Amino acid sequence: MSVFIRRLVTPFVAAALIGVATIGQAAPARAGGVDALAVGECPFTNTLCLFDGTRYTGQRITLSGGGICVSLVNQGWGERARSVINTNSRSAAMFANDDCLGGPFQVSGNTGIADLDAFRPKSVWAP
Template sequence: MTALLPAGVSAQDSDSPCPFPGTLCLFEGEDFTGEVFMVQALDPQQGTCVNLPEHGWEGRANSAINTNGITASLFFNEDCDGGPHPIDPHTSVSSLGFHPKSVWVY
């Protein structure tokens, strides 16, 4: 499991496949299965772009859960370029239909 989370973040629901608040979880399999990559901005006021190939996640994300109260965006290209695919606050997508190369999170 890979995580980019600030120190002090703790799980809110250990039964959830994405138990951390304010987090975008990307799953290797559809329907929230397989390995998970969890990411959130170190400064939620600013947000950040995360290039997935830099973290070994190129071509791996197939489903997503956004536990944040702000929309996360997935992109076709690195550097958050290539048209955003939004993941609304507190929602999940069981099959992305494409493999994002970057994500924007708050």
């Protein structure tokens, strides 16, 4: 299985293709609806966008691919994400460890979380 990753580095977008393992469905946590401003910050379909600033600001990494675990540590994003948007209709999950195991922090489908508070993901399961 593969995942497409796009990073916003200054105004340019770089793309990489990564093979990763699959895992099962995550347990629920919390998420809020995506406001109109946030939609413009993640204009991709079926994608998980993570931002290093709250309220969907700062640099962005985008993940899509279909039911895969992505190490944010390997992408230089371990503990960087401060907000997230999920444009997929299926839930995504973020984890405090680097292998998508343990208690997940769920991001419901078609929602966003403008401030992750103290939670700093090291891996994500992208639908």
